[in-house]
Amino acid sequence: MSTSRRTFLTGFAAAGSFAIASPAVLGQAKPRVVVIGGGAGGATAARYIAKDSNGAIAVTLVEENEVYQTCFHSNLFIGGFKSYEDISHRYDALAKNHGITLARARATQIDRDKKEVVLSTGARLPYDRLVVSPGIDLKYDSVAGWSKEVEETMPHGWKPGRQTQLIKQKLDAVPNGGTIVMIAPPNPYRCPPGPYERASMFAHVLKATGRRDCKIFILDPKDSFSKQGVFQEGWEKHYGAMIEWLGPKVHDGIKSVDPKTNTVVTGFETYKDCAFVNVIPAQMAGEIARSAGLAPAGGYCTIDPASMKSAVDPNIFVLGDACIAGDMPKSAFSANSQAKVAAMVIRGELTNARTFPARYINTCWSLIETDDTIKVGGRYEAKDGKIAATETFVSQPRESAELRKENQAENVGWYAAITADMFS
Amino acid sequence: MRGTGAVRLAVLGLMLACVPAEAAGDRALGEYLSSECTSCHQSSGKQVGGIPAIVGHPAEQFVALMNAYRERQRDNQAMQAVAARLSSEEIAALAAYYESLKPNP
CATH class of the missing domain: 3.50.50.60 (FAD/NAD(P)-binding domain)
Structure with missing residues (x-):
C-alpha cells in the first residue's frame, strides 16, 4: 500500500471512530x-x-x-x-x-x-x-530519631508545599560558618538527581549572600549517585570545598539524628549544633x-x-x-x-x-550554578518483561559553558511545556 | 462530535492536497507519537526558553531535521535519543501531523 493511501485510510478511520465508537460497557x-x-x-x-x-x-x-x-x-x-x-x-x-x-x-x-x-x-x-x-x-522510621512529629524541625522538602518553604526558610537563616547536613535517601526514590541539585542550590544561595564559610555535608547511604561525576566537578568549580559528599564507606553508617540538639551521628563522626539538617528519608x-x-x-x-x-x-x-x-x-x-x-x-x-506500541521518554535537568545545567535521560520500551532503556545519555565532564547554558534554556522550556501538558 | 469529524476530514483533505507524496505520513500514528514531543514542545505552538516551537513546521524540513538528529549530524543528546528510535515512516507520520496543526498561542 502506498504511504498516501495508508494515510487516507487510517485518517478516515480515525475521523470515523468518533461516530462509531461504542462504549465497552453496555447499558451506560x-x-x-x-x-x-x-x-x-x-x-x-x-x-x-x-x-x-x-x-x-x-x-x-x-x-x-x-x-x-x-x-x-x-x-x-x-x-x-x-x-x-x-x-x-x-x-x-x-x-x-x-x-x-x-x-x-x-x-x-x-x-x-x-x-x-x-x-x-x-x-x-x-x-x-x-x-x-x-x-x-515517606518512610518516617527509616532514619533513627526522625519522625513525622519532627519534620518541621528537620524538614524533608520531598513533598511540595509547606515543606519546600520550610527548607528555604531554614537555609535563609543559616549563619556564615554554619554547618548544613543533608541525609540523602536510599534507592529507589523520587527524583534521583534531586538531592544533589538541592545541595547545589544551597551552596549557590550561601555563596551569593556572602556566607562562603558554610559547609554542606551530604551523608549518603548509597555508594554512588545520579550524574555524580559532573555534579562533583561543578561543585569544585563553583563552590570550592563548600559541598562535601560522603558515601557509606566514609561515614560508616547514618546512626541517628537528634532534633532537639540538631545533631547527626554517623559511625565515623558526630555533627553537633548543625545550623540546618535536611532529612530526605526512604520512600x-x-x-x-x-x-x-x-x-x-x-x-x-x-x-x-x-x-x-x-x-x-x-x-x-x-x-x-x-x-x-x-x-x-x-x-x-x-x-x-x-x-x-x-x-x-x-x-x-x-x-x-487505535492503539500503538508503548514508548517512553525521560530527561532530567539539574542546575548546579547559574547557567550551568547538566542532564540525563533516555528512551524506553517494553522489553524482557520490564520498561527497558533503548537509548541513554548523560552530560559529560569538561563540556563547554555554552552547552551548559543551552541545557538551562531547555530546562526552562521543558517546565513551561510539561506544566501546559498537565494543566491547560 | 459530527462537527469534529467533519473538521478532521477537512484537515485531512487539506493535508493530502498540500503535502508532497514522499512527505505524507500516517497522521493518526503521528498524533500518538507527538505525545512524546509535547512534554517539551508545547502543543499550543508557543516557544519558551530553549525549546523551539514545532507546530505548523513544514513537513519536508521536519523530516530533514529529524534525519539529521538520527544521523547525529545535529547536536543535542535528547533529540538524538528521540530520533534514534524513530523509523522513517514514523518521522514522516510526525511531520505530517505537525504540519497539519496551526499555532494557537
Missing part, C-alpha cells in the same frame, strides 16, 4: 475513568483521556489540593531562581477545557471488587478503569496504592511495561513515582510519559480507539 451512557492524584502522572492521564476521546469517556480527577506545587523545579525556588507562584498551578483550566470533573477530596479506599473509589467525603465513585498516581509516601508508593494491594511485595507497585496496567488488577493503571518502571527513574517527565501510554491503552479498551 459513557465509560467512566477515575484518576487518583493530580500530579504529573494523574493530571496528564486525565487530560489525554478526556481530550483524545472528545467527550466519549467521563473522566473524574480526584485531588485533595486546590493548588498544586510542583516538586520539579522546587529546587529552583529554593535557589531563588523561581518564585513560589512560578511553581504553583491550579486545575480550573484543565477541568474546563476538557470537561473533566474535579473531585476535591482524598481517595481513602479502592474497592476493587465493586470497582469504586471511596472519598474522604464519603462519596463513592464507580469506575470502568482506574488510574492510580498518588506519588510517594514508598502512596498509601492508597499500598492499601489497595497494588504493591504486594511492599514498597512500590508492579506494572505491565506495555500498558502501565497494574500486575494485580487489569482495571487499574499505576503511574509515576508509585510504580516500578524498570529503567525509568521516578521523575515528573517519566510520569507524564507513562500517563500518555496508559491514556492510549484505556481509550483502546473503552472506545476501541
